[in-house]
Amino acid sequence: VYDCIGPLADHLQRLLGYSDTQLGTLNAIYSFPNIFLVLIGGLLTDRFGAGRLMLWTSMICFAGALLTAISGNFAVMAAGRLLFGIGAETMIVAATVALGLWFLGRSLALAMALNLSLGRAGSYAADVSPVWAKGAYDAGWQDPLWIAAAFAFAAMLASIGYWAIERRAGNQTAAPTSAPAEKIVWRDVLSFDRSYWYVLALCVTFYSVILPFRSTFAIKYFQHAHGLSLDAASIMNSYVFLAAVFVSPVFGLIADRFGWRASLMILGSFLLPLTFLLLGIGQAQLWTVTVLVGISFSLVPAILWPSVAHVVAPARLGTAFGLMTMIQNIGLTFSNLAAGWLNDAASAGAENPAGYQPMLWYFGVLALVGVIFAVLLRQRELGPHGHGLESPEARIHAILR
Secondary structure: HHHHHHHHHHHHHHHHHOOOOHHHHHHHHHOHHHHHHHHHHHHHHHHHEEEHHHHHHHHHHHHHHHHHHHHHOHHHHHHHHHHHHHHHHHHHHHHHHHHHEEEEEOOOHHHHHHHHHHHHHHHHHHHOOHHOOHHHHHHHOHHHHHHHHHHHHHHHHHHHHHHHHHHHHOOOOOOOOHHHHOOOOHHHOOOOOOOHHHHHHHHHHHHHHHHHHHHHHHHHHHHHHHHHOOHHHHHHHHHHHHHHHHHHHHHHHHHHHHHHHHHHHHHHHHHHHHHHHHHHHHHOOOOHHHHHHHHHHHHHHHHHHHHHHHHHHHHHHHHHHHHHHHHHHHHHHHHHHHHHHHHHHOOOOOOOOOHHHHHHHHHHHHHHHHHHHHHHHHHHHHHOOOOOOOOOOOOHHOOOO
């Protein structure tokens, strides 16, 4: 549902007259409420449990998807994306916490990587939707958004199913809990270890590059700068997520078996600035760029998210994931708006493909900053205050407390 804007970008410009800034706003406004709300959502997840939060927020997501599809008026569509964002990021936090509690200490990286793979499969389906839902795209801009709303409804049904499973497990005293429900303690937000802050900083910079480019502007960029059709550009962009569907679990297995978590994050994050350097100087075939981004997007998230569970106590996972997602959404909000503004300022488009250069260099520099945080994380983990992220037996913080 989140990725429905990218394949529709050209339609929204041609049929509704949207600018690049407005296109960026449709994804930025998704992230904006989570600057404030997702941390509260993480704290509420710690307080009330993952199942309840997933159920409540999935209902909000469905309502937002419906509102997005109902009108071509920009204000109405933006309101729908805003409502969808209010629910979606907290739902993701709750789902991640659920995985962290169910699989803590036993194949956690693999479990989270499989979760990422399923999410990437959905994004892949969105990217190639101009192919498998060609009739909907031929009919205009609205039918593809109704399809996205149908997927939001399916997510709500899945959340109801998980809530029922969690309730049944709780009744049988087998629910995945790490500690009794705690009161919300705001000072917890500032008391995490330095390793957590490096992971958070890498998360923000990495996602602030890859999601605004891939989910908002890449398809339009491939059409205008490389002369691809909508179908061809969508398929090319989809290969990034298609690779992640199959490769992310492999990297999760490697982390569980051998460790090397910080080192792998350095490798994965380094591929991203290399990608934009090649695009910026015009010396790369699109398939090369797709391979590099695909490996990076398969590797970094598969290692990054489970690493949080190794450096934060289980009873505070909701707060940790909520804070991380909150700061991530600050980055996504700014980055979507900045990229759209750069494109408009440089008059980027089919008649002026060189106008995309400022956007490419912006993403490249930001990606390079992410590499620096990955290096700092590895240095911290190899020192006396490390949590064993480089070893197979990563230390579970709470067990040793």
